[in-house]
Amino acid sequence: MFKHKTVTFYLYILIHILGITALFIIPFHWKYVALFGINYFFGMFFITAGYHRYFSHRSYKLDRIPQFIMAWMTMASAQKGILWWAANHRDHHIHSDEPEDLHSPVMRGFWYSHMGWIFDPATAGYNPKKIQDFGKYPELRFLDKYHWIPTTFFAILIFAIGGVGAFVWGYLLTLMCLYQASYCVNSLAHVYGTRRFETSDHSRNNVFLAIITQGEGWHNNHHHCKSSVRQGYKWWEIDMTFYLLTMLSWVGIVKDMRPFRAENTKGVEVEAKVQPLAASAAPKEVFASEMVG
16 A cells, blocks of 8 residues: 555654654643644634535635635645645545545545555646636645645644644644544545435445544535535534534625535435445445435
8 A cells, every 4th residue: 555655654654653752751731632622623624614615515605815714724734735635535526436436445445545545646646627616726726736834834833832742732643633533534434324315325424423523424414415515414413514614604704605405406416326335344224214304
């Protein structure tokens, strides 16, 4: 999987080694735990609200300045450029759980779908035609090309304000946990969980993943209605990203939030039944009675 290693791979490993090692060196303080919690919460919000629901799926609208701020804050989580992320994610939906899918656990196994695909030189680029709607903005192209700038700025800011302890807990450990939690949507949410809607892929709803990713774990809902700003369809399906975007809409920052459509309407396609998986990855349960929510 890592035969041809990239610079990104070595930086990723270094972040994990430094973060884990520093835990045994830096004196413990609850203020560091609080800083970790705050940065994880908002870091995950910008990953799902930025990389995913805005730049990949255009599930709501932002004016140009808020759009730039969203891009900057999103890339503070160090998951490469917004145009790279969104273009490849759009490909994932076109080819979901097919051989062309970049990170399908059904096709490529757990480790490659979890993180191996990110460091594969074959996925280092993207097709600009897939993201022309945002690629037309020069400031977004600049940030995408120099995607290390926002996260480096954030790291320096935390270190300057809080010192080494804040840097370890508020940056290194936060990045580690954001990486692993968000990667689990690719590697686990197509294998473990339940299915409300019949889609052509193996997407599943997973309550644990929904909690740690602020709503991304309602993955079968999302694959049924890709354009929706809301991924928790039922009232009890907690979707913190949707709640925060709703609050931002109250003050006019977020606009034109696209609704969830359970039925087969324009832009939403109820696809064929999923083919059965191997026994080791078979779905636990399919809610056929809830096809239209």
